[in-house]
Amino acid sequence: MNGLLAIAASSLVIVPILLFLTFRRRARAVQARYHRRAMVLSPERQALYLALKSAVGAHYEVMANVMVGDLITPVEGTLDRAARVAFEDLAAQDFAFALCRPDDLSPVAAVTLVAGSRSAGHAPGPGAALRILCEAADLPLVTVDAAPSYEIAALRDAVLEALRRDPFAEGQASGRKEPRISSLDDLDLG
Secondary structure (H helix, E strand, O other): OHHHHHHHHHHHHHHHHHHHHHHHHHHHHHHOOOOOOOOOOOHHHHHHHHHHHHHHOOOOEEEEEEEHHHHOOOOOOOOOHHHHHHHHHHHOOEEEEEEEOOOOOOEEEEEEEEOOOHHHOOOOOHHHHHHHHHHHOOOOEEEEEOOOOOOHHHHHHHHHHHHOOOOOOOOOOOOOOOOOOOOOOOOOOO
16 A cells, blocks of 8 residues: 555656646747848848949859858868968858859959948957958958948949959969069160
8 A cells, every 4th residue: 555655646746747847848849939030131231232232233243141161261281280270260250242253153352341440540350360361362352341331433443453463463373473574674685
């Protein structure tokens, strides 16, 4: 009889606990709800997207929120452990936009959106490492100060300036940089 009493008492304790846990789990599942965002881009990035799209026209496709690692990869065997860790940190960040060729969507330039004015004398922040990485990968980087609206002509000029290459910066396929002679006036040929 004592055994029967122990089983009944145990069931009086265990059954309510199991029922509580079951209903609690169902209540959590019902509480988890999701909704679709109204916009893919934040209002700041949407304003820049529209102005950038107007500035480059049909010459380039404008891709939004592109991860650094999707545009830049290290050359195999050239990174030590510290450089690999630093690259992985940068690769997880994203560019506000990437300008791509419309025919094959190959990247031509990256665009970053900077909060605040660079002319205010701020020290270089994490954007400096990103700029160095882009220079090493030979990917032009266009930096745009965040603003409520953008001048299309100024954006077009910034993109064209970034895409314009210095003749001494162009390397050959082997990576060797060949000098170019622009004037024969000062050249000693004798």
